Amino acid sequence: MNDNLLNQDWTPASLLRFAFPTIAMMIFMGLYTVVDTIFVAQFVNTDALSSINIVCPVINFTVGLGTMLATGGNAIISRKMGAGDTQEAKEIFTLLVIVGAALGVILLLGGTIWSNDIIYALGASGRLFPYCKDYLMLLFLFLPANMLQTLFSNLFVTAGKPELGFGLSILSGAANIVLDYLFIVPCGLGIRGAALGTGFGYLIPTAVGLACFTRSKGALCFTKPRWNWTVIAESCWNGSSEMVGQLASAITTFLFNREMMKLLGEDGVGAITILIYSQFLLNTLYIGFSMGVAPIVGFCYGNKNHAQQKNVFSICIQFIAVASGITFLLSLFGSPHIVELFAGKNTKVYEIAAEGFSVFSYSFLFCGLNIFTSAMFTALSNGKVSALLSFFRTFVLLGGGILLLPRFWGLAGLWLAAPLAEGIIFLASIACLLCYQKEYL
Secondary structure (H helix, E strand, O other): OOOOOOOOOOOHHHHHHHHHHHHHHHHHHHHHHHHHHHHHHHHOOHHHHHHHHHHHHHHHHHHHHHHHHHHHHHHHHHHHHHOOOHHHHHHHHHHHHHHHHHHHHHHHHHHHHOHHHHHHHOOOOOOOHHHHHHHHHHHHOOHHHHHHHHHHHHHHHHOOOHHHHHHHHHHHHHHHHHHHHHHHOOOOOOHHHHHHHHHHHHHHHHHHHHHHHHHOOOOOOOOOOOOOHHHHHHHHHHOHHHHHHHHHHHHHHHHHHHHHHHHHHHHHHHHHHHHHHHHHHHHHHHHHHHHHHHHHHHHHHHOOOHHHHHHHHHHHHHHHHHHHHHHHHHHHHHHHHHHHOOOOOOOHHHHHHHHHHHHHHHHHHOHHHHHHHHHHHHHOOOHHHHHHHHHHHHHHHHHHHHHHHHHHHOHHHHHHHHHHHHHHHHHHHHHHHHHOHHHHO
16 A cells, blocks of 8 residues: 555646645735735835835745755655655654754844844835834744744645645635734734734644644654754755745845835835735746645655656646746736736826836746746755756846846836846756756656
C-alpha cells in the first residue's frame, strides 16, 4: 500500500487536483491582502494606502526569510522522503521551524527598537510618517507568527495536507477581512485596525500548524531535531531565489515609491501601490501552482523517476501557457475596474494608476514562466540557477529599469520597467530549461 501521495503516476487532472488547494490558498491570500488595502483606501484615505506601500519592504523581507527556509527545506525534505529517509525528513522539518521562529523573534526586537529609523530610511515623507508608524509598530508584534505561517503554508503541501493549508488560508483570510472592517470602521482605529486585522490573520494558521504537526504521526511531524548547520545552509541556498525574489520586491517597491514621490508626490505613491498589490494578486496563480507542484518535482527527482519527471514538466508548461494568456487579458481589459476598487474615478490617484495598468499588463505574458522556472530549479536543489534568474529579473533588470528608464521617458519609462524586465528573463528562462533538459528531463 502506498501512503505517500507524492508517489503516483501523474495526469493533468491529478496534478491540478493536487496543486489546486495551494493555488486557491495563494489566490485567496492575494485577495484578502488586496481587500486589506481597499479598506484602508476607502475608509481611511489614499495617504494611508501609500503608507502601507512605504513599509511593505519590511513584510517582503519577513516573508522572504520564511519562504527561503520553506522552499529550500522542502527540496531537501521531499528528496529525503523520496529516498525513504522519513525520520531524517522529520528532523529537518522540526529544525527549520525552530530556526524560523527564532528569526521572527529577532526581527520583532530589532524592528521595535529601530522603527523610526526604518520608516525614514524607507522614504516616508512627513505627511506619511504618522500612518507608517501606527501600522508598522503593531505589525512588528506579529512578525514571528508571520514567519511561521509562511513556513507552514509551504510545508502542509509536502506533508500531504494541501487541503488543510487551503482551509486555513480561507479561515485566516476571512478573519482578516472581518476584523479589518470591525477595527477600521466601527472601532475607528484607522490604519492601526488594518495592522491588527492582518496580525490576527497570521495567528490562525500558526496556531493550527503548531497543533497539527505536534500531534500528527503522518509523513511529517515534530520530532527531536538534530542541529545541522549544513542542512540550514543548504536550505537557505536552495531557497535563495525566493529570498532574492522577496528582497528584490522590497527594493523595487522602495525604488518605485522613491521615483513616484519625485515625479508625482504622495498621489503617485498611492497609484503605484494599487499596481503593485494588483500585480501580486494576479501573480498568485503562478506562485500557488509552482508551490503546489514543487514537492512533486522534488520527489520525482529524489526517486530518480525521469519518465514521471518529464511528464510532470510537460503538464506544468501547458498550464503556465494557458494561465498566462488568461491573466494578461484579464489585466488588460479589467484594469479600470480593479483600479476603481481603490480610488474613485475623479481622483488623481485613479488617473495615474489606470494609465500605468495599460502598459504594466504586458508583464503578465511573461512572468508565469519566469516564476515557475525559478521554483522548479529550487525544487531540483539547483539554487544557483534559480537565484541567478531571480537576481537578474528583479535586482538587475527591474531595479535598473526603474532607475534608468524614467531618465529618458519620464513616467512612461517607469511603467515600461516591469514588462521589459519580465520579457528579457522569459527568454533567459527558456534558455536555462533547454540547457538543463538532459540533466533533469
